[in-house]
Amino acid sequence: MPLPAGVELVNPNVRRGPFRAAVFDFDGTLSLIREGWPQIMVDRMLAHLREQNLVREPEPACAAHLRALVMALNGHPTLKQMERFVEEVRARGGAPADPEAYLRDYLDALMAVVRERWAALEAGTASAEEWVVPHAHAALALLQARGLQPVVASGTDLAHVSREVDLLKLSPFVSGRVFAPKDNDATFRKRDVIARTLESGRVPGTELLGFGDGVVETQEVKRAGGVAAGVASVPAGARGTHAGKREALIAAGADLIVSDYERAAHLLAWLWGEP
Numbered sequence: 001m002p003l004p005a006g007v008e009l010v011n012p013n014v015r016r017g018p019f020r021a022a023v024f025d026f027d028g029t030l031s032l033i034r035e036g037w038p039q040i041m042v043d044r045m046l047a048h049l050r051e052q053n054l055v056r057e058p059e060p061a062c063a064a065h066l067r068a069l070v071m072a073l074n075g076h077p078t079l080k081q082m083e084r085f086v087e088e089v090r091a092r093g094g095a096p097a098d099p100e101a102y103l104r105d106y107l108d109a110l111m112a113v114v115r116e117r118w119a120a121l122e123a124g125t126a127s128a129e130e131w132v133v134p135h136a137h138a139a140l141a142l143l144q145a146r147g148l149q150p151v152v153a154s155g156t157d158l159a160h161v162s163r164e165v166d167l168l169k170l171s172p173f174v175s176g177r178v179f180a181p182k183d184n185d186a187t188f189r190k191r192d193v194i195a196r197t198l199e200s201g202r203v204p205g206t207e208l209l210g211f212g213d214g215v216v217e218t219q220e221v222k223r224a225g226g227v228a229a230g231v232a233s234v235p236a237g238a239r240g241t242h243a244g245k246r247e248a249l250i251a252a253g254a255d256l257i258v259s260d261y262e263r264a265a266h267l268l269a270w271l272w273g274e275p
């Protein structure tokens with residue numbers, strides 16, 4: 001069976017299943033509620049640098065630099081990005097605030113946007129389908145039909161992820177298997193979630209299938225010996241492949257790239273090596 005159209009095979013030697021465990025990142029991989037967060041984070045960081053006159057290069061160059069350091073830590077708890085920003089302020093000769101203060105400032109800006117989206121979902125003026133990566137529900141159902149119990153591992157605060165899982169009607173697929181840092185616990189690691197998932201199911205790492213739009217989960221799935229599907233998703237309502245994510249996912253070791261789950265049935269059949 002040929003690979004479905006729209007799926008880019010990066011590793012021609014990718015292992016073809018069967019798979020017994022599936023781990024999903026949340027933001028950008030299942031949910032689109034927080035899409036746009038990198039821009040909000042970079043805008044806040046730029047504002048902090050500007051306040052202390054620490055932007056010495058042209059502003060677009062500074063923004064690109066900040067975006068690179070933010071994206072390199074995508075998938076870690078958000079506090080890690082703030083700790084990295086503290087180093088950046090110091091390297092530029094500034095007096096940084098606490099990483100926790102930067103985190104609160106960023107979350108305030110992000111949550112103003114996110115709360116509007118929650119309200120629309122709660123009121124029913126927006127549908128769950130509009131705010132997930134296209135066909136995410138179908139992909140999770142297909143994995144369940146194959147006997148897997150998909151796990152969510154997110155760097156976003158657990159209370160928020162849990163609420164969004166409900167609002168996006170993803171609970172039937174992942175309820176009880178949603179892992180994320182509680183109260184922004186910076187010791188949370190996706191690596192540990194993967195290890196526990198494999199251990200508790202007595203599944204070898206080679207039978208792990210991972211889905212993520214970030215560097216960290218992709219690297220961790222590969223480290224565990226699994227197959228990593230990179231999800232180069234675009235914001236809600238847009239179409240196509242996110243070029244920046246695609247590039248970062250390939251560099252992180254993704255075995256294949258998709259932009260959504262439209263061809264999930266065909267892709268899973270291919271991954272399971274079915275004729």
Ligand SMILES: [Mg+2]
Nearest residue numbers: 025027028214
């Ligand atoms: Mg993500």
